[in-house]
Amino acid sequence: MELDFGPEAEGFRAEVRDWLDGHLVGEFAEHRGVGGPTDAEAWEVRLAWDRELAAGGWLGISWPKEYGGRGLGLLEEIVFNYEYARAAAPYRATCSALDLLGPMLVAMGSEAQKRRFLPRILDVSELWGQGFSEPGAGSDLASVRTRAERDGEDWVINGQKVWTTMGHVADWLYVLVRTDPDSQRHKGLSMLLVPTDQPGVEVRTIRNLAGQDEFAEVFLTDARTRADLVVGEVGQGWRTAMGTLGIERGATLLPQQLTFEREAEALLAAARAKAEAGQLDPELRARVVQAWTSVRIMRTTNLRTIGELLAGRDPGPQSHIAKLYASTGHVRLGHLASELAGPAGQITGSGYALDTRQRTFLLSLAETIYGGASQVQRNIIGEQVLGLPREPRP
Amino acid sequence: MAHHTLTGTYTEEQDELRKVVRSFLSKHSTEADVRDLMATTRGYDPAQWRRMGAELGLQGLAVPEEYGGAGYGYVELGIVFEETGRALLCAPYLATVALAAEALLRSGDEAARKDLLPGIAAGETVATLAFTEDGGSWDERGVAAHARRTATGWAVTGAKNYVPDGHTADLLLVAARTDAGLSLFAVEAGAPGLVRTPLETLDQTRKQARLDLDAVPARLIGAEGAAWPVIERSLAAAAVLLAAEQLGGASRAMELAVEYAKIRVQYGRAIGSFQGIKHLCADMLVEVESARSAVCDALWALEADAPDLPVAAALALAYCSDTYTRVAGDCVQVHGGIGFTWEHPAHLYLKRAKSSEVLLGTAASHRERLAVRLGL
Numbered sequence: 001m002e003l004d005f006g007p008e009a010e011g012f013r014a015e016v017r018d019w020l021d022g023h024l025v026g027e028f029a030e031h032r033g034v035g036g037p038t039d040a041e042a043w044e045v046r047l048a049w050d051r052e053l054a055a056g057g058w059l060g061i062s063w064p065k066e067y068g069g070r071g072l073g074l075l076e077e078i079v080f081n082y083e084y085a086r087a088a089a090p091y092r093a094t095c096s097a098l099d100l101l102g103p104m105l106v107a108m109g110s111e112a113q114k115r116r117f118l119p120r121i122l123d124v125s126e127l128w129g130q131g132f133s134e135p136g137a138g139s140d141l142a143s144v145r146t147r148a149e150r151d152g153e154d155w156v157i158n159g160q161k162v163w164t165t166m167g168h169v170a171d172w173l174y175v176l177v178r179t180d181p182d183s184q185r186h187k188g189l190s191m192l193l194v195p196t197d198q199p200g201v202e203v204r205t206i207r208n209l210a211g212q213d214e215f216a217e218v219f220l221t222d223a224r225t226r227a228d229l230v231v232g233e234v235g236q237g238w239r240t241a242m243g244t245l246g247i248e249r250g251a252t253l254l255p256q257q258l259t260f261e262r263e264a265e266a267l268l269a270a271a272r273a274k275a276e277a278g279q280l281d282p283e284l285r286a287r288v289v290q291a292w293t294s295v296r297i298m299r300t301t302n303l304r305t306i307g308e309l310l311a312g313r314d315p316g317p318q319s320h321i322a323k324l325y326a327s328t329g330h331v332r333l334g335h336l337a338s339e340l341a342g343p344a345g346q347i348t349g350s351g352y353a354l355d356t357r358q359r360t361f362l363l364s365l366a367e368t369i370y371g372g373a374s375q376v377q378r379n380i381i382g383e384q385v386l387g388l389p390r391e392p393r394p
Numbered sequence: 395m396a397h398h399t400l401t402g403t404y405t406e407e408q409d410e411l412r413k414v415v416r417s418f419l420s421k422h423s424t425e426a427d428v429r430d431l432m433a434t435t436r437g438y439d440p441a442q443w444r445r446m447g448a449e450l451g452l453q454g455l456a457v458p459e460e461y462g463g464a465g466y467g468y469v470e471l472g473i474v475f476e477e478t479g480r481a482l483l484c485a486p487y488l489a490t491v492a493l494a495a496e497a498l499l500r501s502g503d504e505a506a507r508k509d510l511l512p513g514i515a516a517g518e519t520v521a522t523l524a525f526t527e528d529g530g531s532w533d534e535r536g537v538a539a540h541a542r543r544t545a546t547g548w549a550v551t552g553a554k555n556y557v558p559d560g561h562t563a564d565l566l567l568v569a570a571r572t573d574a575g576l577s578l579f580a581v582e583a584g585a586p587g588l589v590r591t592p593l594e595t596l597d598q599t600r601k602q603a604r605l606d607l608d609a610v611p612a613r614l615i616g617a618e619g620a621a622w623p624v625i626e627r628s629l630a631a632a633a634v635l636l637a638a639e640q641l642g643g644a645s646r647a648m649e650l651a652v653e654y655a656k657i658r659v660q661y662g663r664a665i666g667s668f669q670g671i672k673h674l675c676a677d678m679l680v681e682v683e684s685a686r687s688a689v690c691d692a693l694w695a696l697e698a699d700a701p702d703l704p705v706a707a708a709l710a711l712a713y714c715s716d717t718y719t720r721v722a723g724d725c726v727q728v729h730g731g732i733g734f735t736w737e738h739p740a741h742l743y744l745k746r747a748k749s750s751e752v753l754l755g756t757a758a759s760h761r762e763r764l765a766v767r768l769g770l
């Protein structure tokens with residue numbers, strides 16, 4: 001299906017298409033369709049591709065001009081994401097900073113923070129990691145224990161973070177810490193920007209189930225950062241973090257969409273080939289139809305949200321169910337693709353080199369965990385969208 | 395490749411239409427009205443049917459103006475179907491508007507359109523499509539009824555079964571075979587040789603009938619032998635509208651469950667604070683909103699008369715059938731014992747869901763169509 005974004009968008013859209021045609025070549029073209037929000041595959045190439053995008057002025061399309069953005073609107077952002085996904089360009093390596101930290105700084109950062117950090121996100125000269133989770137604070141993020149104390153012009157930080165995507169290559173971390181030692185739960189937390197290049201920060205890579213170096217644990221021992229590197233107000237870090245997670249839960253679905261569609265097409269092609277050979281059993285056939293259906297529904301759900309946003313209205317309840325539906329459906333699709341491949345699908349390249357299907361299958365399992373696990377999503381939908389009473393909390 | 399402009403959102407005018415229809419139905423299709431009407435054989439209130447036509451123009455909403463309608467699009471019609479589904483409206487609306495009017499519109503028979511559509515649009519005519527027979531199949535091969543030429547026109551012989559509102563319709567569009575193939579005929583309610591028997595149905599809110607035809611005089615609609623593509627296309631339209639109706643029923647059943655989960659206390663807490671119930675309700679919303687996406691997609695395809703309408707329609711009907719049945723069943727579950735009683739409305743939704751699932755072909759048969767269209 002082709003989308004018509006209306007006459008205002010046509011010029012911009014043509015510009016995006018032309019640029020992608022001209023630049024998505026060579027090594028970049030070979031890595032079409034590669035990557036996902038937490039996929040370390042082809043990291044170096046994808047980083048180079050991000051720099052290519054930066055040089056073309058395609059990062060931060062809706063960010064203010066004075067910080068290196070293009071100063072355009074939501075429509076252009078959406079058109080770009082759509083064309084980008086259509087061209088199957090590699091998934092942006094720096095998505096965490098682009099999709100999460102950047103918008104948070106634009107909304108809540110100080111003037112000095114914006115000037116200092118935003119341009120370097122946009123020219124891909126500084127890489128970022130998100131330091132929210134801890135060994136004892138995953139779904140229950142309000143129980144973070146990493147603490148920071150003032151020491152003159154610095155914060156001194158002690159504690160441990162975990163599951164930091166691309167933490168081992170990050171130059172900076174944005175971390176949620178307890179700045180009021182006597183505080184409970186979501187009170188007394190602050191959001192700090194911390195450089196990793198110092199003796200107090202030790203980063204250990206964690207290998208994921210696909211064998212990739214994708215995330216890391218971070219040990220903070222008297223690590224330091226400047227007092228003015230608090231985003232938002234001291235003690236209001238929960239609010240800042242929730243703003244980020246709100247972005248995480250909504251914005252990342254659109255670029256994923258056409259990836260899902262490509263996977264669904266590949267699934268169909270594989271199933272057709274089996275059907276022609278008389279080897280598609282009825283149960284698998286029915287599940288292929290179901291998987292294809294769910295991908296088409298995800299697309300319409302996204303379009304409904306985009307339509308509401310562009311009309312300047314609050315997106316409806318569908319925007320709250322999109323993550324749960326998409327992540328659940330994607331895991332099902334991954335399992336099915338794996339089953340359709342039969343025994344040959346179980347054979348990897350040498351040194352556990354996985355093909356696209358194998359990687360997708362394994363990595364999709366993260367989507368029902370990060371950014372709010374499915375069970376927690378259901379709590380949120382039940383309580384915040386349907387207005388059901390809260391669970392009793394300690 | 396279908397093109398469409400991003401219209402994921404309703405216009406003010408469409409919101410207004412929804413309000414007007416909802417307010418009308420909240421007065422004229424209350425639970426008490428539904429229970430009264432479902433206990434009758436006729437199954438609807440003729441005075442209310444005329445008001446729906448004359449005051450609100452609901453029967454002719456999407457009928458072009460040249461045939462006496464209001465000339466709105468399918469997105470608007472979808473809104474009305476959603477609302478009738480929420481209210482469990484007891485009226486021959488689906489039969490008349492989604493089945494008969496669609497078949498006439500798509501028949502290519504200008505004279506028939508001019509003669510027959512204005513009465514439908516005005517709310518004067520109740521009409522239906524008599525296609526299925528004892529096998530209940532919506533496939534071309536399922537039709538055994540046949541027609542032959544007479545001195546004055548045509549005569550149809552055969553038996554039709556599971557015909558929505560077949561016992562009350564003024565106008566019956568009957569599918570029958572001639573030497574040239576499948577053809578469509580208009581038969582009037584009082585025609586000689588026609589015997590109509592109301593059926594007792596599990597879902598009492600939508601009536602069905604059996605028709606026995608013995609050389610019943612009939613008028614050929616469209617070209618002889620050319621009816622299947624017409625019926626197939628109009629069935630796709632009807633499927634989309636039925637899916638919209640299912641969506642409305644499912645979303646209302648979900649609301650009932652959620653409202654109850656907030657007030658019913660067990661173990662000292664509202665049951666909605668337990669994850670077993672909370673997650674069930676959250677999953678209902680996931681299903682209902684996903685069904686809404688399926689319906690939106692199909693309504694866009696219908697509005698644009700897109701080539702992939704059959705795909706979108708089959709997908710929407712299959713998906714909404716599953717959603718409605720599941721949500722209506724969970725609505726009973728959330729209500730516990732009270733949900734299992736005749737007095738509570740939950741069973742009305744459950745039964746409407748089960749009957750809608752098979753009304754225009756089973757959900758499985760629509761999924762089968764989808765599989766074939768996808769080349770599987």
Ligand SMILES: Cc1cc2nc3c(=O)[nH]c(=O)nc-3n(C[C@H](O)[C@H](O)[C@H](O)COP(=O)(O)OP(=O)(O)OC[C@H]3O[C@@H](n4cnc5c(N)ncnc54)[C@H](O)[C@@H]3O)c2cc1C
Pocket residue numbers: 038129130131132133137138139140162163164165166215366369370371372373374375376379
């Ligand atoms: C690939 C990947 C990348 C990530 N990247 C980052 C990153 O860059 N930065 C970062 O800070 N974090 C990151 N995370 C961490 C992620 O946010 C957490 O894993 C997630 O919040 C879940 O926390 P947990 O792993 O501690 O699981 P837990 O919270 O221990 O959950 C375990 C299970 O219990 C269930 N559960 C928990 N609470 C409830 C409840 N109240 N009711 C019902 N069920 C419940 C969960 O649904 C889950 O199934 C990443 C995770 C993954 C998998």
